[in-house]
Amino acid sequence: MQTGPYIPMIYDADERQLPEQYGDVIKREGVFGGILIPEYSPLTAGVMPIERALEINAFHPELVPIANLNLNFHDDPASEFARQLGLGARALKLHPIHGFFYANDKRLYPIYDACQEQGLPVLFHAGTSLFEGAKMRYSDPYTFDDVVNDFPGLKIVLCHGGRGFWYQIAEFLVKSFENVYIDISGLPPGNLLNYWPSMKKFTHKYLFGTDFPGVPGIRKNVDQLSRLIGSEEALGRIAFSNAYDLYGFWNKGLFEIRDKDEIFQVIDDGSKRYRDVIPGDCYHEPYMSMGELEKEMKRMSFYGYRRNLKLLGVMAREKINDVTLVRHAYVLRDEQGKGIGSKLFSLIEKQVDTDWVLVGTWKAAQWAIQFYQKFGFKLMENKDELLRKYWDISDLQIETSCVLGKRKNP
Secondary structure, eight states, X not given: OTTSSOHHHHBOXXXXXXXXXXXXXXXXXTOOOEEEOOEEETTTTEEEOHHHHHHHHHHOTTEEEOEEEOTTTOSSHHHHHHHHHHHTOOSEEEXXXXXXXXXXXXXXXXXXXXXXXXXXXXEEEEEOOOSTTOOGGGGOHHHHHXXXXXXXXXXXXXXXXXXXXXXXXXXXXXXXXXXXEEEOTTSOGGGHHXXXXXXXXXXGGXXXXXXXXXXXXXXXXXHHHHHHHOOHHHHHIIIIIXXXXXXXXXXXXXXXXXXXXXXXXXXXXXXXXXXXXXXXXXXXXXXXXXXXXXXXXXXXXXXXXXXXXXXXXXXXXXXXXXXEEEEEEEEOGGGTTSSHHHHHHHHHHHHOOSSEEEEEEXXXXXXXXXXXXXXXXXXXXXXXXXXXXXXXXXXXHHHTEEEEEEESOO
């Protein structure tokens, strides 16, 4: 993993993972969403349990954890798969070359059957490996061919596309079977047409992948791929829509939001619910100017809920010394009352590492007060003191506002 520039940015001096920074680094490269792959291969690549992926996902929900199994590590693969799904895994990745088992091992067939039935994609490490001790015979693509034929409804991704010796076989499988795709991670983009000469014709069957953090640069690789493909439409398929459609992870759900224009539109629409409810001196349109929003975004993290790429609601988290503030919670008026705010708050609550979580709102906004009370918040008697300490608002707003609090670590 030292082959890229990212390691110092995502691990501390004691080599401990920095979950929030991990996703920050990825998204600075322009990534919309991605897959976090754990691994249980103690004899080769090592053990990176799904819990580490979940730590990252708590701050970056668009980075989706998937499950990993090793027949020589997990005594009861079916139970372990169920456990990981219960924790939030949304697909399955297998590394036969690292775990010393074959993809067509019959012990895996009940799991493949379950994935096929539930529409869960299965990803295989298909190719050679840089890890010491890996044994190439376990990456024989003919074993993947058995699975492809035995489970025609299973979504299958051949990661690395037969890297090393099996590019032609992987390309044949992609061309011959509707349910098979190639992930191009771990390969120099400039050589892809040498590996798969028909790639330009079958751009709907290829997926961009990073192999982060062991990659020279995510954005750099996309730029090289763009020059190679020579078509914005084809690049859009490989770098976005193929994965978006195949996995289905990102068509609705939670995301960190960094686009100020998207956030502004949601706040502008959702805030209109306060019109004729709060004091006239405190309501104006737009409710928050773009300049104010830009200042706020420098201090806090915004999260949102999307459906079919459209942003429907936002909520922000701001840590100030010993408390965490929930800020700027707005949902489009047509989408209110559908559980979007609850999903956003549940995400932010998982991130809290302070003793107290506080939220300020208008006294007249009874719907907002009741929303937070549903989550165990209580009205704080010292609300004026709290508003002056943690918020920068006018005396009139202090007079007409309240604070709700919840103690996380009694």
